[in-house]
Amino acid sequence: MRLSQFHLRTTKETPSDAELISHRLMLRTGMIRKLASGLYTWSPLGLRVLRKVEAVVREEMNRAGAVELLMPTIQPRDLWEETGRWQKFGGQLLKLKDRKEQEFCYAPTAEEVITDFARQELVSYKQLPVNFYQVQTKFRDEIRPRFGVMRAREFLMKDAYSFHLSDEDLEREYRNMHAAYSRIFTRLGLQFRAVLADSGAIGGDASQEFHVLADSGEDAIAFSTASDYAANVEAAQAVEPAPRAAASQTMKKVATPVQKTCEDVAALLDIPLAHTVKSIAVVGNEGFVLVLVRGDHALNEIKLRKVSGLAEHRMASEAEIEEHLGCVPGFLGPLQPRRPIRVIADREVAAMADFVVGANEAGFHLTGVNWGRDLPEPDEVADIRNVVAGDKARDGGEIRLARGIEVGHIFQLGRKYAQAMDATVLDENGKSATLAMGCYGIGVSRIVAAAIEQNHDDNGIVWPLPMAPWQVAVCVINPKNDASVNDAAVALLEQLQQAGWDAVLDDRGLRPGAMFADIELLGIPHRVVVSERGLAAGTYEYRSRSGSESENLDHAALMARLQ
Numbered sequence: 312m313r314l315s316q317f318h319l320r321t322t323k324e325t326p327s328d329a330e331l332i333s334h335r336l337m338l339r340t341g342m343i344r345k346l347a348s349g350l351y352t353w354s355p356l357g358l359r360v361l362r363k364v365e366a367v368v369r370e371e372m373n374r375a376g377a378v379e380l381l382m383p384t385i386q387p388r389d390l391w392e393e394t395g396r397w398q399k400f401g402g403q404l405l406k407l408k409d410r411k412e413q414e415f416c417y418a419p420t421a422e423e424v425i426t427d428f429a430r431q432e433l434v435s436y437k438q439l440p441v442n443f444y445q446v447q448t449k450f451r452d453e454i455r456p457r458f459g460v461m462r463a464r465e466f467l468m469k470d471a472y473s474f475h476l477s478d479e480d481l482e483r484e485y486r487n488m489h490a491a492y493s494r495i496f497t498r499l500g501l502q503f504r505a506v507l508a509d510s511g512a513i514g515g516d517a518s519q520e521f522h523v524l525a526d527s528g529e530d531a532i533a534f535s536t537a538s539d540y541a542a543n544v545e546a547a548q549a550v551e552p553a554p555r556a557a558a559s560q561t562m563k564k565v566a567t568p569v570q571k572t573c574e575d576v577a578a579l580l581d582i583p584l585a586h587t588v589k590s591i592a593v594v595g596n597e598g599f600v601l602v603l604v605r606g607d608h609a610l611n612e613i614k615l616r617k618v619s620g621l622a623e624h625r626m627a628s629e630a631e632i633e634e635h636l637g638c639v640p641g642f643l644g645p646l647q648p649r650r651p652i653r654v655i656a657d658r659e660v661a662a663m664a665d666f667v668v669g670a671n672e673a674g675f676h677l678t679g680v681n682w683g684r685d686l687p688e689p690d691e692v693a694d695i696r697n698v699v700a701g702d703k704a705r706d707g708g709e710i711r712l713a714r715g716i717e718v719g720h721i722f723q724l725g726r727k728y729a730q731a732m733d734a735t736v737l738d739e740n741g742k743s744a745t746l747a748m749g750c751y752g753i754g755v756s757r758i759v760a761a762a763i764e765q766n767h768d769d770n771g772i773v774w775p776l777p778m779a780p781w782q783v784a785v786c787v788i789n790p791k792n793d794a795s796v797n798d799a800a801v802a803l804l805e806q807l808q809q810a811g812w813d814a815v816l817d818d819r820g821l822r823p824g825a826m827f828a829d830i831e832l833l834g835i836p837h838r839v840v841v842s843e844r845g846l847a848a849g850t851y852e853y854r855s856r857s858g859s860e861s862e863n864l865d866h867a868a869l870m871a872r873l874q
């Protein structure tokens with residue numbers, strides 16, 4: 312590969328809305344270009360990295376015994392009606408109609424389609440267990456797409472679905488996938504942690520998320536110093552409710568979130584659905600529940616409903632709500648928080664709302680997953696620490712907090728989907744048995760951004776070797792002026808490639824300073840400079856992206872140094 316024949320366009324400036332370092336660096340290197348909100352083109356450079364991640368994911372899925380297939384991204388409404396998710400999935404589901412007025416959605420996930428495939432393909436227990444996976448584009452109409460490909464609307468996901476006769480076998484495969492995920496993130500060179508999670512809207516019994524640890528992560532995770540216990544903060548709180556005294560004034564445990572459809576809630580609260588309700592989430596089933604309703608006149612239609620079992624309610628003014636919440640006057644007005652927002656509610660529930668504020672008799676709780684929650688404020692982690700500290704781990708250890716980026720999620724779904732869609736096989740006795748199912752997702756495109764969050768310095772990206780667009784850059788000084796230098800560089804490139812290196816020749820003819828700055832920005836792990844002076848001395852100048860010193864090495868020493 313020669314950069315003179317490639318398309319590379321690096322820039323110094325980034326748009327002001329690029330807040331995260333990964334977003335800025337992906338734009339500065341030209342890895343991605345924005346088409347529209349949450350939609351990105353992967354440039355030839357970005358695609359090289361994406362494909363490397365994909366290859367590791369694919370290799371480890373295959374090694375773990377999963378089998379690849381490819382499902383459409385457009386899915387018929389009928390299937391989603393069978394599981395009730397056409398309504399329940401909420402605003403993230405992009406719905407489409409064809410010329411015959413038949414309805415479809417763009418896949419945000421594929422439980423329905425794979426279960427439909429399974430109920431046709433799987434007839435006997437002898438075909439089990441089986442784990443199908445694909446690497447395929449997904450679309451979720453995220454309320455607040457941001458941070459580039461980190462929270463995009465269209466993104467690349469590896470999604471796998473396993474089918475079993477018994478719960479024990481499902482548990483075995485779940486552990487198998489856990490191990491495969493651990494290998495994937497280890498191979499990619501990422502610092503990560505598997506944490507217990509709520510299974511949320513996807514449902515099911517057991518669930519764990521894999522988080523890449525990064526201070527800029529959207530999720531808070533809690534872990535114990537005394538054992539392997541680790542959970543995302545929602546799951547930690549669900550298991551170990553904080554005693555009141557230990558919780559901070561503004562943040563206490565929310566009652567178990569309940570999920571209702573817009574229609575349910577509108578009927579219960581007597582809100583004219585068509586006019587006002589865009590989407591609603593209800594947090595807590597006792598005490599106060601604030602339902603903030605966004606409709607055509609979004610900013611005015613903020614209503615407080617005091618509900619007990621969702622039966623009783625009253626209206627309140629914005630000022631009253633603000634007083635209850637203990638926030639500065641005007642807080643609710645512009646829909647932009649002037650202070651940190653805490654994520655307490657089930658995030659899948661919260662994800663269904665435009666915005667949600669939940670409360671119970673013990674205090675008020677803000678959830679801001681979908682609005683106004685920017686980078687974590689310094690005191691936010693401290694507040695979460697207060698709450699989780701009241702959870703004390705059962706193992707007697709200290710609870711520590713970290714921030715993470717969710718890059719993978721594994722679920723034991725049980726028989727929820729197979730039951731709804733009547734997916735059965737004949738068991739050993741010739742009797743019909745409903746399939747048990749697991750599902751396992753990895754955010755392939757999100758991993759690229761998450762890796763940059765963990766691996767960068769002032770000069771740009773510092774790729775872990777397995778993800779780098781190229782492993783070695785051979786930089787030629789003045790290739791056009793000096794054919795012999797160019798020939799020597801091409802020869803070295805070929806030798807490196809023969810030795811198995813993914814190497815690129817920088818023969819663009821840039822001045823050394825600009826060329827080196829680009830190669831550093833791009834995060835290429837190894838740089839070798841071929842110059843007239845070096846050739847005269849029989850050496851190449853070698854520098855590692857993570858090291859600070861250059862070394863002059865002869866050919867043998869260079870090849871040895873690269874091992």
Ligand code: ATP
Nearest residue numbers: 460461462463466468717718719720752753754757
């Ligand atoms: P999040 O909590 O970040 O919204 P999720 O829990 O909704 O993610 P899953 O349904 O578990 O996502 O999907 C599997 C994986 O897909 C996630 O672990 C994540 O890595 C990735 N993913 C989900 N939503 C997005 C998105 N909007 N952009 C990029 N990757 C995403």
Ligand code: MG
Nearest residue numbers: 451658659662
């Ligand atoms: Mg989500």
Ligand code: MG
Nearest residue numbers: 520658717720
């Ligand atoms: Mg999640």
Ligand code: MG
Nearest residue numbers: 520717719720
């Ligand atoms: Mg998830």
